[in-house]
Amino acid sequence: MVFVKHMGYYLSVFFSTQQKTAPKPGFNTFILHLLAGLCSLATTGAVRAQTTSFDSLGGVTRQLARYQQRAPHEKLFLHLDRPVYLCGETMWFKVYAVDGTYSRPIALNSVAYVEVLDAANQPVLQGKVALQKAMGQGSFVLPTSLAAGSYTVRAYTSSMKNFGPEAYFHSTVTIINTFAASGAGNRDSASYDARFFPEGGNLVRGLRSRVGFKVTDKTGRGVAAEGKVLNQSGAVVATFKTLRQGMGTFSFTPAAGPDTYTATVTLGKNRVLSRELPRPYEQGYVMRLDNTGPDQLTLSVDATSNRPETLYLLGHSRQNIALTAPLQLINGKARFLINKSQLLEGVSHLTLFNAERKPVCERLYFRVPQRRLAISARADKPQYGTREKVSVQVATADQQTPAPANLSMAVYRLDSLAATTGLAIDRYLWLAADLQGSVENPEYYFTATGPEAAESTDNLMLTQGWSRFKWEDVLAVPKPFEFLPEPYGPIMQARLTQAGSNKPREGIIAFLSTPSRLVQLSTSQSNAQGLVHFELNRFVGTDNVVVQTDPRQDSTCAITLFSPFSDRYATRQLPPFGLTSRYQSDYLKRHLQAQVQNVFSGKYRNLYAAERVDSMAFFGKPSATYLLDKYTRFKVLEEVLREYVPEVVVRIRKDGFHLLVVDNLNKTVLEENPMVLLDGVPVFNINKMMAMNPLKIQKLDVLESRYFHGTSMYNGIVSFTTYKGNLEGFPLDPQVLVREYEGVQRQREFYAPRYDTPDAAKSRLPDLRNLLYWNPNVATSTSPQTLDFYTGDQAGRYLVVLQGLSDSGLSGSASFVLDVKPAL
The missing domain is CATH 2.60.40 (Immunoglobulin-like)
Incomplete structure (x- = not known):
């Protein structure tokens, strides 16, 4: 199969706010298809959104369908067992692979690539995780040589490498090295930034525009600020103030002429930032999307030209077209009413095209999913003692109807070091995965209600761009992708x-x-x-x-x-990290606990699940098998073959030995050398093979007919197997490449002691586990399931976290706290 690098100019889905020149022409092929068959709809009032017949799009939807078939959109989610680790501990995770449109499990790839990256985007740990039925599990033992700090865990499949690294799964964890004397990490966060995003993509002179903005610290976290916009003369034309997470909006009208605009941002009492706003265009369009009712959005368009013009709106959600409709621009204005029910749940993308067949404005909108996987989990008691059995009853439902699902569950101790919680699967799949960068507190956008919540959600859509869908990829001439899916293995x-x-x-x-x-x-x-x-x-x-x-x-x-791991990295800012004296006792305590566990339970760290191994050779059942210990052992391999292997004829010619396989079925001798294997490795130099000591060989298999293997054809197969299966020192030719290679991870088993007998409960071995329980394979059915584990010797509060996915694509999470009291 031919591998061709997927090239092409990529149309920006969210117009850059730093663009200084007019938009470049292009996109003609797409617009010609888009406008074919669309009829003009003249009106002086609002136009209610309608979905035009897909046939009228002139092939765009067919191209989109083709693109979906060629490049199914994948998302990965990792449930990490906890947010904070010590060097020397084990990081456990569960991988969920879903399609990008409806979040249903997708078994396109059988391998997920998981990496732990440091602050400089350098991988410190890498692994391949086998996926079965779109799910998998893996682990990393964190080396004691890792520097303390914030790290990024990212995951992707081979297919996802054909697209930008922004679409990979990313999550942040904290790793503390208690062996090191210090760990300043990336604690310095004195640097701040402010960015401005005109709604629709552009500022246009003479047209009032709404501008979203985001003020962040060095780590990318939003900070409170206020400011004002000044023209070249120093006059204030707008003021603004952040609402939540450092985001907000303001409106103003860029004046005609050469004026440029500068925003001054005030943080606290003494810090002021100055940033230039994007330069306004002399002519163009501005878009505004307003929430004008419980079920209605109003899209307003203003243009500098007063001549009548037909514009075209296309809305899609994750590769699915939700609406297409024309609207008439009269006296430089148009309005368009959108029924929210027409848009799919999650993030939608609205693009406006003008009569000259060019995209002029783009906008994102988020519709909160109404259905989610309801996970109910409760413990059998409100409080537990040390070394006591805990029974957790788990059930899953769609609304009120029981729904089978596959879950993962972690139970870890809450202390001052684990102050944050991990990312929830439904919050990631429906929101964070479709936006650029990391979304601060995604839970808020799903649960908050009221005008402030709606405005905050709108601010998020204005300031964090679309990370996935690119129309040019859809409409480009199909080319083979560089990276193929891996349905059967790496x-x-x-x-x-x-x-x-x-x-x-x-x-x-x-x-x-x-x-x-x-x-x-x-x-x-x-x-x-x-x-x-x-x-x-x-x-x-x-x-x-x-x-x-x-x-x-x-x-x-x-x-x-070639390395199978991606060498492209998304731009991400890690949260601050630093060891502080206030938590010194907590560091020492966690260090002691971890070392005690390593001493007394370290032997259980590398327990692996039994693997089912298929011992059948690639060529199937041989025609004949010889266990050489059952025969007279000769010191020369030629004698072995001549004496009791009638299926192989030994010939000596000018260039040395030749082996010819006898095809008994066709009553003939194959005229060329067979494929000769030693412990599965091809040996093309028959003289070297014949010089090997036969006392090192345990078994000989012969396939006495021609064998077609891919594009190759073998004149029979002669396969030698040594006792150790390691070539027994056989000298390979110099041009042969031998490399150590890592396949998919072996399945490490999580170990936890059980105190189900009086002797076990009285054991003097200390149990100072921070992670009480990890189970990546919790399969629920229509009836509740009970999961059992035991507390250790540490009293405190423990967080129980469950995450999972149903076959229909419903995702959900649940958590509650267990109280463990010390024994009296």
Whole structure:
């Protein structure tokens, strides 16, 4: 398959507020399709939104459908077991993969890539997590060498790498290194910033515009501020004040002429910022979206031109077109009424096009989802003692109807270090995942009501741009994506080049194998770019891989393996971090607890779930199998084959040994060497193979017919297996590439002691666990399920957190606190 880098000019979904020149022309192909078949609708009053027949869009919806089929929109969510860790502890997580439109589980990929990034976006931990039925689980043991600070956990699939890193999952965690003497981290937050976002994308002279703004500290958190807008003469033309999370709006009319505008922002008593507003255009359009009723939005458009003009509105939600309609601009004004029920739940994107077939304004709107997965969870007692059994009853429902779901559950101790809670799955999938950057306190936009909540939500839509959908991607000529989905396992990619240069080698067959008693072999033929790819559908843990070419076809090409991890990073600001003297006793306490657990329970850290291994070789059942210990052991491999392997004929020619397989079915001898394997690794030099000590070989398998393997054809297969499965020192050719490679993570099991007998309850081993319980596979049905675990020796308050997803796409979370009292 050909790998081609996905290129193209990307249309900005949220017009840059720093743009200084007029919008560039473009988008003609899209607009021609969009306007084809749309009829003009002249009116002097408001136009009520209507969904035009999709056929009238002249193929745009067909292109959108094609795009959805070629590139299904994915989202990942990770439920992390807790927000704060100590170096040396284990980070546990559950991965949920959903489609980007309706948040239903999507099994497009079988692998998720999870990374822990430091403040400089350098990965400190990386892992591949196997996904089954769109879900998976993994863990990282945090090294004691990590510096204390705030870190980003991000996750993505191979398909998601074809698009921007802004669409990857991101979450922030705190890691404290109690082994280090200090940890200043990134505590300094003295730097502030203010950004301004004209509604619709542009300021236009002579047209009154609403401007959203956001004032943040160095970490990206909103801060309270107030300010004023000054023209070139120093006159105040507008004043403003933040509402929530450092966001707010103000309105003003840029005057005609060369005037520029500057905002002065005051933070507290002594700090003042000065920022230039985007330069107004001389001509153009402005858009305003107002909430004018419980079920109605009003879209207002003003233009500098008074001539009649037909404009076109297109609204979509996560690749689904919700409405398309024309509206008539008369005397430079138009209004458009939108029924909120026409827009899908979550974030919607409204784009306005003018008569010249150019996008002129864009706007986001958030509709709070009405349905969510209701998770009810309650403990059997209001209070517990140490080493006491806790039973939690869990049920899930859609409204009042029981709904089966897959959940994950964590129980961790609340203390001064764990002051924040993790991100909720429904808040992320319906809001944060579709906006640029991180959303501060997303819970507020789902639960708050009233005028202030509506205004705050609108401010969020004005100041944090759309992170996903790009129309040019939809309408571009389809090209193969650089990164393919991985439905059966990780795909390893490599490039074959001419030795001594970067010139790619095309049409060369490469072989991938892993020395093992489990015989697996993959092949791939290089494309015009010299790229080959191999599917590793049963590669678990870390092992050596062997990549080589057949020297009869090519013996000189260089092989370069590529990392499967993304090398593109979103721009993110981490929250401040610093060790403070006020929490010194808490650091010492957590350090002691962690070290005690490592000493007395460290042996349980690397418990792994039993893996079901398919021992069948890639070529299936062999024609004959020889366990050499059942026969006379010869010291020369030639004697072994001649004496009791009639399916293989040994010939000696001028260039040395040749092995010919006897095809008994067709009563013939295949004329070329078979594929010879040693512990699954192809051996093309038969002389080397024949020189190996047969006493190191335990088993010989023979396939006595031709075998077609991808684009390759073998004249039978002769497979030798050593006792250890590690080649037993066999010398590989110099051009063979041998590298250590990490497959998907082995499934580490969470360990927690049980005090279900009197002797266990009286055990003198200390139990100072901070994380009492972690279960990534809680499957609910139509009846409640009971989960049991035991408290440890630490009294305190423990937070129980459940998150999950139903098959229909309903997501939800729930939490409550357990009180554990010390024993009397």
